[in-house]
Amino acid sequence: MRQHDDTISSKAIEVVHQISNRLHPCPDLRIQSVNMSRVTVFVLWLDSLVDNKRLQEAILVTSKQISDFKGKRIHLSSIIPGLSTHTVNNVSETVKALLNGCAIVCSDDIKFVQVWHLTKLPTRSVERPENEPTLNGPQEAFVENINLNISLLRKRLKSPELKIETYELGNESQTTIAILYHKTIAKESLVNEMRDRLKKIVFDYIVDINQIREFISDPYFSIFPTVEDTERPDRMIAGLMEGRVGLLVDGSPKSILVPLTFAMNLSSPEDYYMHYSIVLPLRLLRHLMFWVSVLLPALYVSLLTYNQDLLPTPLVMSVAAQHTGIPFPTVFEALGMMIAFEALREAGTRLPRAVGQSVSIVGTLIIGDAAVQAGLVSPGMVIIVSATGVASFTLPALGLVMSARLLQFPFVIAASLFGLFGVVMLGLVIVARLASLRSFGVPYLSPVAPNNFNDMKDTVIRAPWWMMQKRPQEFEPQNSSRMNVSHSKSRRDQG
Structure with a gap:
């Protein structure tokens, strides 16, 4: 592969040719020459990345002051207030500066290539969080800048x-x-x-x-x-x-x-903007709903396939009556409904927001009712799959939601093969796997395993702020205290 010569020329017009050849074809490359006091200054920029208003102002000021810095190695920041500049020494750095939204200034009498920082990249304004909405607390989210x-x-x-x-x-x-x-x-x-x-x-x-x-x-x-x-x-x-x-x-x-850690996946930003007594039942609900979203279809399949003796007789008779005439085994019925529900949820995500939720909800109701009327699935299975989906929606961390959705399928298959025994054994494997995970050296199940009572104040429960005087020890912070006693005391003394 042919290598570009990275040595920048001492002639300004040759510098322009070097940059133009390196970027060609580049329709948004702009080149402007400024002639003043027998000195020619070339300014190059990419029209799509530069603040053109500030650039033209800078060029105007330069054309008026160019005789003052003829032949001198001075920064234009001393001429143009608020303008940040630096110099570059090779073609690669020059092209990189252009692609970052800067303007390039070169002249035979300046003896070097100067970069003007005039970047104006397209960006959107700060908006409300979409994936982590809260009723209380700040309503600002990161953007792409x-x-x-x-x-x-x-x-x-x-x-x-x-x-x-x-x-x-x-x-x-x-x-x-x-x-x-x-x-x-x-x-x-x-x-x-x-x-x-x-x-x-x-x-x-x-x-x-x-x-x-x-x-x-x-x-x-x-x-x-x-x-x-x-x-x-x-x-x-x-x-x-x-x-x-x-x-x-x-x-x-x-x-x-x-x-x-695993517990952090089940905490919501809103937990810290509500009274601590309200957070306890909500966090308990999220922990429960995670396991419901993973295990509920598998438990239903295992109880109907292998472990009917664990159900009350009236319930067994009612469920058996619902399955009369269903042509598929319970496991295929469950897998089919779960796949259909995931497909509807994915379709609702891809559609425009105004209609996406309506399509996913209405589609689930219509398809579920039609499947029951056609005798393809039982009403109980529709209830179980719908309850599983609702349970997954209560989880605040999208990554954990995806994990729960994936785990449903191997648990249903294990339940169809071995009943409750298969569900328990696969559950033990999952827990063992969680216990073996580490995130940057921190045990994934901490502070439960290994146990740390101080850090338990912000896991399943959220203790009041005045009780959480120490930072989580699982992260081994250099300064473990959240309360600067000396600073607080000095302020009280001043008061």
Whole structure:
């Protein structure tokens, strides 16, 4: 493959040709020359990425002041207020600056190539969270602009200890990645582990945070999420203040937090904006609904296929009457209804929001009723599959919802082959698998296994804030206290 000469020319017109040839064909490349005092200055920019109003103002000021810096190596920031500039020394850096939305300035008398930071990338405004909605608390969500996302975090955490390290990943996309952590809280080895895992990523392009998640997750083949993703700045700040490490990707409206435990998947952002006494029944309900969404169809199949003696006689007779005339075994009936329900849910997701929910709900009712009327499935099976779907909707973490939807099928198959014995054995395998998982070195089932009573204050229950004086010890924070006693005392003394 032919290599480009990366040495930048000393002649301005040759620099223009070098950049034009490297980008050709490039219809949005603009080149403007400014002639003043027998000096020709070339300005190059990509029309789709630059703030054209500021650029023309900068060119106008330059044309008026060009005689003052003729032959001098000075930054135009001293001439144009508020303009950030820097110099580049080769063609690759020059082209990279153009693709980042900067303008390039070159002249024979300036003796170097200067970059004007005038980026104006297309982006949407801050909106309400869609995947993590709450009735209480902040109503702002991340967007696809990493600088705007960082500003949302800076607004909430005005601390010099909030550290942000930026990297570029993707050989072609050169996507900006930002690591975020609180220097005096996050464990240094955890931050180093994140740095090491990012440095190992070698890929052509990075367009979404899910690519990073799959590269840094451990283990690779687990269906359970070991990396938390969130679109809420307040949740990101809460995680950083617990000693966790965050990650932002330019172009993605979500962020990443590590480590992640199983109990965190069942906590909602709204838990921290309600009274703690109300959170307890809600969290208990979510824990129950997770296992209902995984086990309910399997239990129904096992009780009808192998373990009818565990049911009351009137219930057995009622269920048997419902299955009279059904041409399929119970397991095929269950699998067919589960697949149909998942197909309807997927169709509702892909359709426009205005009609998607209506299609999924109405479609389920119509198809379920038609299947019962046709004698293909029993009314009890429709109730079970519908209840399973409703139970999965109560889970706040989308990754855990997907895991529950996948686990339903092997549990139903195990129930059809071995009855309740198969369900119990597969359940033990799943629990053992959960106990073996780790997220960046933190046991997935902590603080239950291994047990830590202090951290149990924010798992199944949510203790009042005045009781949670210590940060979660499972993350081994450098500063474990949430209450700065000396700072609080000094404020009381001043009062």
